[in-house]
Amino acid sequence: MLLGHLLDLVVGDPRRGHPVAAFGRAAAAVERLLWRDHRGAGALYTAVCAGGATAAAAVLERAARRSPTARTTVTAAATWSVLGGSGLAREARTIAAALESGDVEAARARLPHLCGRDPRALDADGIARAVVESVAENTSDAVVGALVWGAAAGVPGLVGFRAVNTLDAMVGHRSPRHLRFGWASARLDDVAGRPGSRLTALLAVLAGPNPRGAVDAWRADAHRHPSPNAGVVEAAFAGALGVRLGGPLSYGGRVEHRPVLNASGRPVRAADIERAVRLSRRVGALALVLCAGAGALRERGAARRAARRKAPGRAR
Structure with missing residues (x-):
């Protein structure tokens, strides 16, 4: 996992x-x-793909189990494939550079590479808020959740x-086509993302510039967000950075009125994007240390159990 994270930092995503x-x-x-306007069809789709x-x-x-070299290679390759920290930072910084140079149109054109927001009606501050x-x-x-499941279940985790998270991004939204069909993917993503989102929020509290603000925003506002996982991490980041997130947003012409997170914070500015990226990097590094350690302990325990099974007559 450490090697895979290093590959993500150095190599990034393949073009x-x-x-x-x-x-x-x-x-x-x-x-x-498989598409049908039915939850059962969506559940089958989720089961087949994930x-x-x-x-x-x-x-x-x-x-690859019998060869340490093969196991290391497979785990590193899987970790590198599923992590998206470098790509996330790169896209966010590209948009920040456009905003800081005053090129709002370039920032609007780039925003869809990072998220599904409709950028046409967003001003510079609205784009900065969407990026943060x-x-x-x-x-x-794209970082902590994958590491948590890697520590818990290895390469399959x-x-x-990542498969569940990708399916949610593809079909888990409330469009007419996917409202029923994508239900299973969205709910499974909520369940799978829960441990990673809580660890992300906790590490944002520990690594952020305002721990008390992060805790207060998390406690006060996270439950008001329609997503049980995004609300937790966005509230913690908002409090840690001292900014105000949430509010109206548009997805493909459909307007949603999201609750305000950390209402006492100031509006997001372009300079806050770099602050958010740095906090994200610190959170990812802490998560890597914790999850790699937990994964090593899991592997050690599995090795000991296997050794005991092979030597049932060994004195205790």
């Missing part, structure tokens, strides 16, 4: 042939085959979490 993008294309093809990816990862991990919210949410989704 072509990214495994997550390949999974997305395969999931889109399965959707065309279950298939997780099972393939389990087979790969099992095949996306950095907060994706710190959990890494791949399975």
